[in-house]
Amino acid sequence: MALLDTIDDPRHVREMSPDQLEALAAELRDKMVRTVKQTGGHLASSLGAVEIALALHRVMDSPRDRIVWDTGHQAYAHKLLTGRADRFDTLRQVGGIGGFPRRGESEHDVFDGGHAGTGVSIAVGLAAARDLKPKADPARRQRIAVCVGDAAIGSGLTMEALNHLGHVKHPLLIVLNDNEMSISPSVGGLSTRLNKMRLSRAYQETKSATVRALPRVPIVGKPAFSLLAWAKESFKRSWAKVGFFEDIGITYIGVLDGHDLDELEQAFEAAFQIPAPVLVHVKTIKGRGYAPAEQDSMSFHGASLPPIDLCVIDPTEEPLPPETAPKHKPKSFTQTFVEELVRLAEADARICAITAGMPTGTGLQRFCDRFPSRFVDVGIAEQHAVTMATGMGLAGLRPVVALYSTFAQRAFDGLVHDVAQNDVPVLLALDRSGLVGEDGTSHQGMFMLPAMRALPNVVIGSPKDEQELRDLVVTALGHPGPMALLYPRDAGEDLPDRIGSALEIGRGEVLRAGGDILLVGFGPIVQRLMAVAAELEGDGLSATVVNARWAKPLDEELIAEHAAGKRLVVTAEESSAMGGFGDGVLDALNRAGIHVPLTKVALAEGFVHHGAVDDLRAQQRIDAPGILAQVREALAVPAKGRRSKVSAA
Numbered sequence: 001m002a003l004l005d006t007i008d009d010p011r012h013v014r015e016m017s018p019d020q021l022e023a024l025a026a027e028l029r030d031k032m033v034r035t036v037k038q039t040g041g042h043l044a045s046s047l048g049a050v051e052i053a054l055a056l057h058r059v060m061d062s063p064r065d066r067i068v069w070d071t072g073h074q075a076y077a078h079k080l081l082t083g084r085a086d087r088f089d090t091l092r093q094v095g096g097i098g099g100f101p102r103r104g105e106s107e108h109d110v111f112d113g114g115h116a117g118t119g120v121s122i123a124v125g126l127a128a129a130r131d132l133k134p135k136a137d138p139a140r141r142q143r144i145a146v147c148v149g150d151a152a153i154g155s156g157l158t159m160e161a162l163n164h165l166g167h168v169k170h171p172l173l174i175v176l177n178d179n180e181m182s183i184s185p186s187v188g189g190l191s192t193r194l195n196k197m198r199l200s201r202a203y204q205e206t207k208s209a210t211v212r213a214l215p216r217v218p219i220v221g222k223p224a225f226s227l228l229a230w231a232k233e234s235f236k237r238s239w240a241k242v243g244f245f246e247d248i249g250i251t252y253i254g255v256l257d258g259h260d261l262d263e264l265e266q267a268f269e270a271a272f273q274i275p276a277p278v279l280v281h282v283k284t285i286k287g288r289g290y291a292p293a294e295q296d297s298m299s300f301h302g303a304s305l306p307p308i309d310l311c312v313i314d315p316t317e318e319p320l321p322p323e324t325a326p327k328h329k330p331k332s333f334t335q336t337f338v339e340e341l342v343r344l345a346e347a348d349a350r351i352c353a354i355t356a357g358m359p360t361g362t363g364l365q366r367f368c369d370r371f372p373s374r375f376v377d378v379g380i381a382e383q384h385a386v387t388m389a390t391g392m393g394l395a396g397l398r399p400v401v402a403l404y405s406t407f408a409q410r411a412f413d414g415l416v417h418d419v420a421q422n423d424v425p426v427l428l429a430l431d432r433s434g435l436v437g438e439d440g441t442s443h444q445g446m447f448m449l450p451a452m453r454a455l456p457n458v459v460i461g462s463p464k465d466e467q468e469l470r471d472l473v474v475t476a477l478g479h480p481g482p483m484a485l486l487y488p489r490d491a492g493e494d495l496p497d498r499i500g501s502a503l504e505i506g507r508g509e510v511l512r513a514g515g516d517i518l519l520v521g522f523g524p525i526v527q528r529l530m531a532v533a534a535e536l537e538g539d540g541l542s543a544t545v546v547n548a549r550w551a552k553p554l555d556e557e558l559i560a561e562h563a564a565g566k567r568l569v570v571t572a573e574e575s576s577a578m579g580g581f582g583d584g585v586l587d588a589l590n591r592a593g594i595h596v597p598l599t600k601v602a603l604a605e606g607f608v609h610h611g612a613v614d615d616l617r618a619q620q621r622i623d624a625p626g627i628l629a630q631v632r633e634a635l636a637v638p639a640k641g642r643r644s645k646v647s648a649a
């Protein structure tokens, strides 16, 4: 029987022998690799954190003690050790195990995460709550740990939390899981510092002395403090220049081998003896134990590739038979966006591009390869990206910030206070707008459109296809103010490449004309409206389809003209229904005095869980069959009496 099958409580790992633990670590890795080959997922990060998870569960008593995983993408071992091994093959599938800690799944999951840099704040909050309890309360002995990566630790939110923690000094263990990588190589001054700390010979001597001394650290009592004080001092002596954490009030232990379970346990145990915040800096290998992931941790960071692609780059797998070779894939919106951006940047030296730790995901790596000096990766620092872009815009540049819609949420104040208030020509390229699928609640791109609609000066556009995306990029970079462009993770329509040309801002277009229904959409969902219109013909209903292109300013005139006299208006967007494009159309029609029943096709209120995008679209009834069904239902509602849940008269 596999060791993993014997673990239904993480406490069981405390009773295991060193040999068993080594075997268990191998089993955990094997399970992750086999699963992710089928489901996709954050393989490399989780492979690198196996020993950290084992050590934390051996030293701590979860769920009484609390283990926080920053971001949550490296927590697969934790999931497997906490009663989810038998369901792990459902990872990221509809109704299955989520890719990040999810409180609904297990009492061992502390919070529902997904965004980088939140872990230390959560842990500080937990520690603050614990330390408010009366001294005699046994809950005051609760141990709290947070594991955070070397990229996430540089995010603004983590910096704020560390700064605060250094002041309030709640006892708490921060495990800095340093694999030198974000998704791409880590960037930033802190990252450079961490590198120096790892590489210095002086450090090597300090480190080995610390590690040699750690076994002598007693479980309780004062000697631990003096030993740690010694370790700290010796560290400071060697590292006067790199005492970043010490300087802000956080005790530092490091750098330890993050794959040496024994060393980790001793350090964690020692850290918990100190009545103050302690950061244990460990060096790990991203992708540890699976050669393809170790060699190419970038591809295996978030392996969303279909299983077949993982096999192609896995030398241990059988070669693929020719008939199963990957098929032609249409270009993604991301690729088209970057192509057009690079084309424009050839002719306009003011154009520069900014990413927040996602050069590959946003496609901007291509821009970087062509114009390295006009490209900036600020690290996981979305707010800084947007505000810095404002500064660049004020100084005469044409900054383009490409962010995933979900991560742009963190930059919202920068958008309001900096970009919008100053009315600066910043192009905010919101990739992954709409459903993203397997990453689930934390990652769906569904809140930025409603949030941005209220912002003065900001123009909001979304293309019906990849050719129109080129037009919108040209339009945005010729516009003297801020613009946000929303495009999805999806592939485009496989249309021929062509050069973009400027469009009139606030002008939509009629794609087909019909007398019964107006279907008006924002973004690529317009393609589904065309399919729906074709289907409705079979019902004897003719539909006008309008591609709105702009959610702000809305083409009110065009929409009002085509809504007047129809039996039904249907608005469509792949975004939260509340306060979005549909509400804009509704307001506009009300203002124009046009009172036609209106159905809003959008994402229902609430978070959208993980699963394949197509399944989620079907679930939300925003795929073509779902929209068609909604239209048919709306038309079956008698004109008088019951109001449809999304209708307005």
Ligand SMILES: Cc1ncc(C[n+]2csc(CCOP(=O)(O)OP(=O)(O)O)c2C)c(N)n1
Residues within 6 Å of the ligand: 045, 048, 071, 073, 074, 114, 115, 116, 117, 148, 149, 150, 151, 152, 153, 177, 179, 181, 182, 183, 186, 286, 356, 357, 358, 380, 382, 407, 410
């Ligand atoms: C706010 C935010 N921005 C970007 C991301 C995308 N992202 C997920 S993991 C990651 C890199 C994290 O690197 P690190 O913290 O060093 O952990 P590692 O994966 O290397 O273990 C990034 C940029 C995110 N999850 N949240």
